Amino acid sequence: MPTPREAGGHTSSAAVSTTGLRKSYGDKTVLDGVDLHIPAGSVFALLGPNGAGKTTVVKILSTLISADGGQARVAGHDIAAAPDAVRAAIGVTGQFSAVDGLITGEENMLLMADLHHLPRSEGRRVASELLERFDLVAAAKKPASTYSGGMKRRLDIAMTLVGDPRIIFLDEPTTGLDPRSRHNMWQIIRELVTGGVTVFLTTQYLEEADQLADRIAVLNDGRIAAEGTAEELKRLIPGGHVRLRFSDPAAYRNACLALREVTRDDEALALQIPSDGSQRELRSLLDGLDAAGIEADELTVHTPDLDDVFFALTGGGDKAGRSNTSNPSNPSNQTKETSR
CATH class of the missing domain: 3.40.50.300 (P-loop containing nucleotide triphosphate hydrolases)
Incomplete structure (x- = not known):
């Protein structure tokens, strides 16, 4: 049911x-x-x-x-x-x-x-x-x-x-x-x-x-x-992305060549790829990395939270609303991280 x-x-x-x-x-x-x-x-x-x-x-x-x-x-x-x-x-x-x-x-x-x-x-x-x-x-x-x-x-x-x-x-x-x-x-x-x-x-x-x-x-x-x-x-709010971090410069360069629409951070050996955080998009990204023989040391999914939705839809409205929800113990407001 x-x-x-x-x-x-x-x-x-x-x-x-x-x-x-x-x-x-x-x-x-x-x-x-x-x-x-x-x-x-x-x-x-x-x-x-x-x-x-x-x-x-x-x-x-x-x-x-x-x-x-x-x-x-x-x-x-x-x-x-x-x-x-x-x-x-x-x-x-x-x-x-x-x-x-x-x-x-x-x-x-x-x-x-x-x-x-x-x-x-x-x-x-x-x-x-x-x-x-x-x-x-x-x-x-x-x-x-x-x-x-x-x-x-x-x-x-x-x-x-x-x-x-x-x-x-x-x-x-x-x-x-x-x-x-x-x-x-x-x-x-x-x-x-x-x-x-x-x-x-x-x-x-x-x-x-x-x-x-x-x-x-x-x-x-x-x-x-x-x-x-x-x-x-x-998902209505833009800004979601996946961040890949590498410790191997060669793997970082290969990922830059293999992936499209990436934002590079050459100093941190990190890439940012636009994503809505859905399972489908993550699977596609991981499959592409595996096919190219590329392994990231850290994969981090950044998705908009309800704070972002609220302020986008209400034009800023009640500023107190954000302070009420700024709680580091709140899982919904934290980044989800997975090491590969």
Whole structure:
């Protein structure tokens, strides 16, 4: 069975779909014809600079505000014709925690169970299971105001799950969290999807989208500038190349003669060949070197990352976005190296 990523995002039934979604505030157009198709059981990430309209999309799809034009269906229901059915199928966690700090974590959970009209015994069972699932049992009797940022965010999502939603909207769920808490949140999101939940994620952290999302859309100037898997988006941006380094000057000279469209670095005995980093192109290059009897000491593949995609599509937009993702421990931002 292909995963949503393998299926390319358009063969599964849609959990969320929009056509021509529009929204303006006064003379400012926030959304100008947004089309989306999000398969059930997948993670979809919506990227964009500050003020791009990401939160507006979430508010429209969760029926908190109405669109000025276009159509949208969530969990099979038209958001305008059946808003109550949409609300019954979704959960929403915003940038700022909805946790009440004056009461305990357990009381927050039980309050949410009451809002969902669960019988008292059922509410206590669900609350207990979710507190255990999100590693909050030890803190359950403490006021939520004493929780760390990561604990509050976990409690927030646990409260969202009380109603057993099929679709969860996470609007910048890791904003303000430290790296450890952010990675813990990523694991929670992965587990939700494994359990069959569809996750609609908005984020400014490009690494987050790269790590989690089956498909990513970049929102800019009220429109979807590009959409695809992380790898598909990276291939939109020029600049990918393969770098070959040699220790033997003779092998370096032979490679210069055998390969086309190379950029030479005679001092470093290195060649740079344009490439999109695909397996097909790498195989062709290696086959050509083998046929010529040439052996490189080091082969390095340089591919554009989501930072490059984001800035190319949004014209620089939010400079903070790059600093948020400049993490040397992030495999997606590193060069892949192979010695031959």
